[in-house]
Amino acid sequence: MLKITNLTKTFGEKKAVDDLSLEINQGEIFGFIGHNGAGKTTTLKACVGIHDFDNGEILINGHSIQDEPLICKRDLAYIPDNPDLYDFMTGIKYLNFVADIYGIGQERYERIEKYAKAFEIYDDLNKVISEYSHGMRQKLALISAWIHSPKLILMDEPFVGLDPKASHLLKQMMRDFCDEGGAIFFSTHVLEVAEKLCDKVAIIKGGKLIKVGTMEEVKGDESLEEVFLDLDDGGDN
């Protein structure tokens, strides 16, 4: 579903991502963990076409994000770490806007109702987004990602700002989405969530991938937190 090969991205002198290769298959929830500034967001942004990159290749469903961006973008959804949405629109207008862009017909309303009720923001959809709290924006961004039935969802710290109920719901939605044939690639600092939720995990440090594999391969008998801290110390030394 998503294949990253030898991705390298520099900002001036600094290599934000250094020769990174990953593959995320259909049905997988893939966790991406690392320090602040490790290169997680840069990788995600490169995958969705926000950042250009210096070397390597990113394929989504076999299509290059650089050469065929529109085909790739049609298949994916992205939720940034800080859901800055169009403040001047109401929630429902924003969802309709996204649905119009993706050419979703009347079935959009069924989906909007389903997810908005599940996230408990159905009654707030006619409010302008500027009145939304961070968590409500996050929920709206999640609904906008789900309503156009993408094949691949990329999320940057999706659990930040969500209340416990919404976090639980999101985990369930992520699992259901992948069980139905989708794939999810998300970054997180919450290692407990990654450990319980992810099929595969990758640890990145200083732009370089230092460990990748299934959860069992990466953590063995230890907890993901212990593995992460061990790798981090080793890397520092």
Next chain:
Amino acid sequence: MLKVLIKKQLNELLRGFLISQKKNKARTKSQTIGYIAFYVLLVYGVMGGFFVFFAHSTCSPLFSVDLGWMYFPFFGFFTILLGFFCSVFATPGMLYHAKDNDLVLSMPISFRDIIISRFVAIAVMAVSFSIPVYLPAMIVYFIVQPFTLSALICQLVGFIFTVSLALLLCTLIGMAIAKLSTMIRSKSIISLVGTALFLVVYFYFIDAIQDFMADVAQGAINLANGLNALSSIFQKYGEMCLGNMGSMFIFLGVSILILGLCIYLVSIGFLKLATSAPAQKKVKKGIKKDNLKSIDMAVLGKEKDRLFASTNYLLNCCLGGIFIPAFGIYILVKGSMVRELAEDITGGDMGLIAVVFTAAICMFSALIDTAAPSVSLEGKTHWISQTLPVEPWKLLKGKLNLELILSVSTTLFAQICLIIALRPDLVNTLLILIVPQSYVVFSAVFNLLLSIRFANYEWTNEVFPIKQSAGVVIGLFSGWGYAAVLIAIYLIFNISNETAYLAIWCIATICATYLLLKRIQGKGTLEYLES
């Protein structure tokens, strides 16, 4: 701390000069100086040039009929007007709705420092817009009258006095707008009321000035007779600006009092206005099913929603939407007078009339420039455009179309009014219709190109991209420059065949538009997505 805050405010104000958005790096000193010099040349060159001309044609006649004291009140009035109108719409945003209000209020910073630093930024803005009016008046004065140090000092105090009055007006109206926005659900109502009031004052003022100038020119009345209290202040002010040092101290003292009053007024309402949530609409529950839209219509709808949700955007970039029809209605109502006047001036030369009115419409239509800040206005939501499966040109086209819809329709209305009033022959009718419309399209495309070229997504207040970005300033002044060049070439080269002249002008404009459009569709779309 005050120094740090003022520096931060000024950095924000001058961000476009200091930071290269393209490279996201600070500009070098020489680049910054170059950009500032370009800006000064553009704004001060065009506006200053206009006021030099104005001052030159006013100064000598007033002094020759012993009414020299009227000279500075006259320009002081324009100074207040420009300083006020160029700053008032930004005042609520910079004072009460700044995005970093919560941050600075949560820090151990004295309340007084926060208010003074914000106020200084507004004052700098008011001063920068006032200088192009007042400075030419001073320069022309010293050309016509002998130089004295006392006159120079007094005129500088006169400038401080006019700017402080502009700031007092800004403070009062800014407070009223901020207060209303916490009470009224729809901010667009405020915009509408504010603009309508603005128009009433504007036309009343223009009418009064016209009458006043006519009276002065004819020397028919003794203006000193019948001076009321307000006029007496004007006279005192005017006499002070000519070098009356005694009055100077009074005006300086009053100016300091006014500035203190402004800061006091801001401080008494600041905390409440800065922290109160805007009035919320009663929200209907449930989903109203809308018609599905095409991508083009969805993108256009988004741009339209952005415009009508923002008072700043609406008033700064769409003022022509009111001015142009108002101009049309004025021409229609005073049709016979306009026609007679035009015929008197031009000796009935319909070709010349067509050139002049074509230029006038072009000048007014430059007041609609919604495309100019549109890319920067995406701000932190630019990621949405970057990740949607839409060709970047379609996203840009939405911005272009919004400006075209507004400017083409309003300009067409004014053109029809003009044709009804002037009743030109068929050829000139066609030219009056086609030339401004070709300019309107050119202007929209040019504004969009500027918007891409000077895109700046890092702002804490929407006022900055709307009002102070290089794209907006260049777009506005190039519109006026276009009108000025249209007339200047005609007059300088003494062109006799106006029809051919306007036709060539029109073809050149269409060709330039085509080239700019190709540039946007090519390199421009890449710059837009990658920025």
